[in-house]
Amino acid sequence: MVQAARPLTPGDPFHDIQRDLDPMVGLENVKQLVYEIFALLQISRMRSDAGLSGGSHVYHMIFTGNPGTGKTTIARIVAKLFQKMGVLTKGHMIEVERADLVGEYIGHTAQKTRDLVRKALGGVLFVDEAYSLARGGEKDFGKEAIDTLVKAMEDYRNQFVLILAGYPLEIEHFLMTNPGLPSRFPIQIEFPDYSVDQLIQIAELMAKERDYTLMPQSIFKLRQHLMQEKTMSMFAFSNARYVRNIIEKAFRHQAVRLMSQYPAGSPGKQELMSVRPEDLKWEK
Numbered sequence: 001m002v003q004a005a006r007p008l009t010p011g012d013p014f015h016d017i018q019r020d021l022d023p024m025v026g027l028e029n030v031k032q033l034v035y036e037i038f039a040l041l042q043i044s045r046m047r048s049d050a051g052l053s054g055g056s057h058v059y060h061m062i063f064t065g066n067p068g069t070g071k072t073t074i075a076r077i078v079a080k081l082f083q084k085m086g087v088l089t090k091g092h093m094i095e096v097e098r099a100d101l102v103g104e105y106i107g108h109t110a111q112k113t114r115d116l117v118r119k120a121l122g123g124v125l126f127v128d129e130a131y132s133l134a135r136g137g138e139k140d141f142g143k144e145a146i147d148t149l150v151k152a153m154e155d156y157r158n159q160f161v162l163i164l165a166g167y168p169l170e171i172e173h174f175l176m177t178n179p180g181l182p183s184r185f186p187i188q189i190e191f192p193d194y195s196v197d198q199l200i201q202i203a204e205l206m207a208k209e210r211d212y213t214l215m216p217q218s219i220f221k222l223r224q225h226l227m228q229e230k231t232m233s234m235f236a237f238s239n240a241r242y243v244r245n246i247i248e249k250a251f252r253h254q255a256v257r258l259m260s261q262y263p264a265g266s267p268g269k270q271e272l273m274s275v276r277p278e279d280l281k282w283e284k
Contacts, residue, residue, distance in 0.1 A: 013084045014038045020077050025205070025240075026198045027070055030189055034078060037187070041085040058186055059087065059161045060153065062175075064168040065191025068239030071165045072126065074189075079124040082161060090122035098132040101145040109141040113148040120160045127163070131170035134177040146178060153184055194239050196226045202240050206247045212254075213273045221277045222246070246282060247275075254279040 017038065021031045040057065047053065059082065063071040076093050083091025096116055103109040117125060127133075127149075133142035153162060164171065168190065175181045194202065200223055207214050214222070230237055254275055258267050266272075 013042070014081075016084070017077060017081050020080070023205070024070060024073065025201050026194055027074070027191065030070070030074055030191060033187075033189055034074065034081065037078070038081060038085065041081075041087065045085075056158075058184070060185045061161070061163045061187040061189060062171060062185045063163060063165040063189050063191060064171050065165075066167065066193055066237060066239060068241030068243075069191035069193060070240070071191050072128070074191075075124060075126045075163050075165070078163070079161070082124070087158075088122055088124070088161065092120075092123035093126055094120040094123065095126045095128065097128045098142065098145075101127070101133065102141045104141075106141075109144040110148045113145045114152065117149070117152040117156065117160065121156060122160065124161045124163055126165065129166050129170075130164035131166045131174035134174045143177075146181075150178070150180060150184070193230075193237065196223060196230065199226050199239070199243050203243050203247055206244060207275060210251070211273060212251065212275050214275050215277070217277045218250075218275050218280055221280050225280075225282060246280065249281060250275050250279040253281055 014035065017034065021034065024031070037059070044057065061078070063075065065071055072095065075095075079088065079091045079093045082088040094116060100116060101109065101113045103112050133145050134140075135142065149162060152160075162185075164174075164185065166174070175185075200219060203222060204214055204219070226243075229242070257276075257279060258271065261267070262271075
């Protein structure tokens with residue numbers, strides 16, 4: 001839970017944001033930073049009302065972290081916060097990657113990128129795996145996309161928020177390709193990998209949302225697998241996304257098992273809810 005400076009009431013602009021943040025496992029530093037952005041916006045409004053300079057803040061951001069660490073979900077929450085606080089008129093989010101921005105011939109990329117920026121006006125433009133725009137070097141059309149985005153940040157100042165997301169090391173290299181980039185993103189948020197305990201908590205929440213229960217033996221089996229998987233694939237491990245895939249497969253395997261065990265009738269409620277160790281399977 002975010003450590004707010006004062007209790008939040010239902011009428012508080014941050015109340016709904018808090019409700020979105022609370023179910024998210026871990027991410028305490030990320031949640032706290034979202035509250036800090038809210039506090040800054042609230043105090044800026046009060047300063048203006050008091051005749052003081054509210055300041056012109058820039059809210060473009062960089063989210064760094066491995067896949068499945070909550071970057072996209074937090075981006076949507078941030079968009080909602082900015083809309084509630086009057087920074088953005090719509091609060092929607094346009095999610096894109098390299099293929100959406102980069103064209104096939106000279107001039108095509110700039111047009112595609114400008115079109116997507118216009119769609120994002122009033123909201124957030126979220127560029128996933130942003131570093132891929134800089135992979136091809138000077139002659140790659142990705143550079144044209146970067147230049148167009150930088151120009152759009154000037155042309156549409158305060159009309160949209162640009163969030164770049166990706167692996168920490170790749171994003172660091174990406175920022176080095178254009179000297180003007182780092183200063184344009186004053187808010188940089190690091191999304192840490194989930195611990196095994198947190199991943200188990202996420203798995204149990206995913207099951208509970210669908211009225212399933214992971215049996216104790218299933219939790220033990222999943223824990224052992226996650227410990228091994230995190231050790232063997234540190235950089236590529238996809239965190240909550242990986243867990244979601246396992247849980248979704250477990251639901252299907254449980255359905256097949258129950259159809260086989262109860263060919264003539266319906267299992268009891270407890271059996272319908274129970275995910276057993278044999279339902280948890282993964283590729284060798």
